[in-house]
Amino acid sequence: MQEALLYDRLDDRQVLCRQCPWRCQIAPGELGRCRVRLNQEGTLFAPNYGLISAAAVEPIERRWIYHLFPGTVLLTLGGWGNNLRCRHRPEPAAIPQEQGKRRFLDAERAISFALERNCRGLGWGYEEPAVWLEYVLDGMKLAKANGLYTAILTNGFISPEALDLLGPYLDAYIVQLLAASAGPYEEVCGLEEWPAILEATAYARKRWNCHLEVHTPLLPGVNQEDNLLRELAGWIRDRVGKDTPWHLIGPEATEDTVPAEELEWARMVGVEAGLEYVYLHRPGQAPTSTLCPSCGQVLIQRQETYYVKLSGIEEGQCSRCGHPIRLQRSIFK
Numbered sequence: 001m002q003e004a005l006l007y008d009r010l011d012d013r014q015v016l017c018r019q020c021p022w023r024c025q026i027a028p029g030e031l032g033r034c035r036v037r038l039n040q041e042g043t044l045f046a047p048n049y050g051l052i053s054a055a056a057v058e059p060i061e062r063r064w065i066y067h068l069f070p071g072t073v074l075l076t077l078g079g080w081g082n083n084l085r086c087r088h089r090p091e092p093a094a095i096p097q098e099q100g101k102r103r104f105l106d107a108e109r110a111i112s113f114a115l116e117r118n119c120r121g122l123g124w125g126y127e128e129p130a131v132w133l134e135y136v137l138d139g140m141k142l143a144k145a146n147g148l149y150t151a152i153l154t155n156g157f158i159s160p161e162a163l164d165l166l167g168p169y170l171d172a173y174i175v176q177l178l179a180a181s182a183g184p185y186e187e188v189c190g191l192e193e194w195p196a197i198l199e200a201t202a203y204a205r206k207r208w209n210c211h212l213e214v215h216t217p218l219l220p221g222v223n224q225e226d227n228l229l230r231e232l233a234g235w236i237r238d239r240v241g242k243d244t245p246w247h248l249i250g251p252e253a254t255e256d257t258v259p260a261e262e263l264e265w266a267r268m269v270g271v272e273a274g275l276e277y278v279y280l281h282r283p284g285q286a287p288t289s290t291l292c293p294s295c296g297q298v299l300i301q302r303q304e305t306y307y308v309k310l311s312g313i314e315e316g317q318c319s320r321c322g323h324p325i326r327l328q329r330s331i332f333k
Helices: 109-117 131-147 160-169 181-189 195-206 226-240 258-274
Strands: 007-009 015-017 038-040 043-046 055-060 073-079 121-125 149-154 171-174 213-215 246-249 279-281 298-302 308-310
Touching: 015 038, 015 043, 015 055, 043 131, 073 109, 109 121, 109 131, 121 131, 131 149, 131 160, 160 195, 171 195, 195 213, 195 226, 213 226, 258 279
Parallel strands: 073 121, 121 149, 149 171, 171 213, 213 246, 246 279
Antiparallel strands: 007 015, 038 043, 055 073, 298 308
């Protein structure tokens, strides 16, 4: 097994894990909250290193990432383990006990696989990449050395120390934010330490100049109230920039499905707050095109087949009105 990177040794062979804000104190033979940090006789190991739970070669737009290398193909890898258990997401699966059911993908082979399939970038998501830290870091270093962009799709519950390890090699931080206040996080995730998610998001943007896009699942009865949406929109505008893309993700079709006009109203909250790129995603809906926030010219046209066409952008500005456009198309920060 791979030794963990971020931990302190304590008395009586206990360890203090520092990969996320839980900062679990783990006794010998025990696991941390994420279930993928194991203390063996005073040394902390990552039993999930290199173990793959999912992988996909896909258009980057399928991950609702709209301003990072649009129109390119992304290899997304998923591991095992999660440090947040929230009722709007499935319970994280455990690492298979049977060796025959475990899939190991060497970091170098992952890069070769991406290049063979003409992927422009490499992403880590599905389960939480923060608890896959050692493997993600090794993969990022190799990806950058081979000219690929890098992205993590995260719940944001990650420590500054972990971000400092990833930061030099991380191009994009795609984070799920439920709200900018306690209620939704406490109700859905039982999380009192929710401010750490906002702090990590701002830190990734300001300290490491990561391209940032925010995903907010709209949960009926949890985070769709006017004041909660306005508070989050204001936080995005003031702390990470009005040009940060905000993706509002509607719930799956059920008998409690939110009417389309209410979803559109949620999008207008972001627009009224001054956010320049607010996208609403409904189940079965075609991808949304990107317009110039100033004059409305179509800059990135997206269609159902993930056909993407860029036009009207010259030297980072709208060719019609000169408004600066938030678009990441370089692996150099």
